[in-house]
Amino acid sequence: MQISITPFTVHKRVALTISRGTAAESTNLWVRVQAEGIEGWGEATAFSLGTYQQTTEQLTAELTAIAAEVTDFHPLERQRLEPLLAKLSSAARAAIDMALHDWVGQYAQLPLWQLWGLDRGAIGPTAVTVGINTPEKAVHRLQLWQTQIPDLRSVKIKLGSPDGMQADQAMMTALLADIPAGTKVSIDANGGWDLETAIVMADWLAERGITYLEQPLPVTLDGQLAELSERSPLPIFVDESCFNAQDVARLAGQVHGINIKLMKAGGLSEALRMIHTARACGLEVMFGCYSDSAIANTALAHLAPLADHLDLDSHLNLTDDPFQGATMQAGCLLPNDSPGLGLTRHELPDR
Missing domain, CATH: 3.20.20.120 (Enolase-like C-terminal domain)
Structure with missing residues (x-):
């Protein structure tokens, strides 16, 4: 399977203020898993909670590295993939996991729900x-x-x-x-x-x-x-x-x-x-x-x-x-x- 990563920036209609600060825009990652003519989509959104920090640059680097490791894997081989995905930060892992679920749903021709x-x-x-x-x-x-x-x-x-x-x-x-x-x-x-x-x-x-x-x-x-x-x-x-x-x-x-x-x-x-x-x-x-x-x-x-x-x-x-x-x-x-x-x-x- 092939994984591609594309950044995209989105802007809030109204900036959101919480106790930790204000956000008006973000750059997220559109992640696609491709195999057998099917393309599954996922998203990685950087977030920070106290000492836990994720940046778009970090997520991009992680996803680029994992993309090079999984070319011999198939989207249905989840058990084999899990040890590799477990090494990723949570948002990078979320993007691939979403894309794999999307791929499987399309493969089965059923919505996930x-x-x-x-x-x-x-x-x-x-x-x-x-x-x-x-x-x-x-x-x-x-x-x-x-x-x-x-x-x-x-x-x-x-x-x-x-x-x-x-x-x-x-x-x-x-x-x-x-x-x-x-x-x-x-x-x-x-x-x-x-x-x-x-x-x-x-x-x-x-x-x-x-x-x-x-x-x-x-x-x-x-x-x-x-x-x-x-x-x-x-x-x-x-x-x-x-x-x-x-x-x-x-x-x-x-x-x-x-x-x-x-x-x-x-x-x-x-x-x-x-x-x-x-x-x-x-x-x-x-x-x-x-x-x-x-x-x-x-x-x-x-x-x-x-x-x-x-x-x-x-x-x-x-x-x-x-x-x-x-x-x-x-x-x-x-x-x-x-x-x-x-x-x-x-x-x-x-x-």
């Missing part, structure tokens, strides 16, 4: 994200989402403002006044609080009908998750604290749920392992994304019938995503009936 025997009708609404901002600008961002997606059913709000808890509460108060009744609302603090702040905010948010609280504490305070979960009236989910199935087992009994992202996990194969491990441990499952295009979000949409909560909106905030796949219908991101991931690519005019 059907190949896995899943019920597409079980997919719940995907959340759109409102980043940290002034109350007025946060409301304006929400209104832009409501214009873009009239049947919006779920909203995720970023808190953990560097300006403190009062700034978080002021932004939340303004947003809740503008969110229609019956809309699912969740919070992601991206590790922006300490334990006492998280407890106060959990109580305050629970009184306002919030569904769950994601990554309230930084990874360095993982040892306090059990106490927070015991004292919080809201379910506690972790994101930055959970990369793979081993982390799921470690966190069992300390939190209520985990956030799976393909770039952290290393692809759909590990995402499936994480789901099964989480269920065995009595944990709920949510799916999230980084600055991913429609490639990665479509890939996770195929697994979405197995998730309790979905946050696959990054591609919806792009002005120039060259890829198309899963589509928004009644507030849900649904994969199509085409074989594999069901992706297409279109040329964009020069910026």
Whole structure:
């Protein structure tokens, strides 16, 4: 098989601010696996979490090196490929794993959700994200989402403002006044609080009908998750604290749920392992994304019938995503009936 790597840069319609900073664009990698006249597609998106750093240049070098090693392999030889893929950083591994799944789906002439025997009708609404901002600008961002997606059913709000808890509460108060009744609302603090702040905010948010609280504490305070979960009236989910199935087992009994992202996990194969491990441990499952295009979000949409909560909106905030796949219908991101991931690519005019 042959592997090719093509960089592409995408720009956000609205820059996203979280507790760790602001992002307005990203350069991702389009990865293609070719064999027997079939081409499977994947995506690598660089991300950084504390001391864990991945860059586009690093991912390109890794993928270029692995491409030279696998020319004598076939996409169906996954067991032989695994030791090679295991040496890659998670986002590089995710790209090849996605492309291999796409290839197999096309080889079988079935969409992945059907190949896995899943019920597409079980997919719940995907959340759109409102980043940290002034109350007025946060409301304006929400209104832009409501214009873009009239049947919006779920909203995720970023808190953990560097300006403190009062700034978080002021932004939340303004947003809740503008969110229609019956809309699912969740919070992601991206590790922006300490334990006492998280407890106060959990109580305050629970009184306002919030569904769950994601990554309230930084990874360095993982040892306090059990106490927070015991004292919080809201379910506690972790994101930055959970990369793979081993982390799921470690966190069992300390939190209520985990956030799976393909770039952290290393692809759909590990995402499936994480789901099964989480269920065995009595944990709920949510799916999230980084600055991913429609490639990665479509890939996770195929697994979405197995998730309790979905946050696959990054591609919806792009002005120039060259890829198309899963589509928004009644507030849900649904994969199509085409074989594999069901992706297409279109040329964009020069910026």
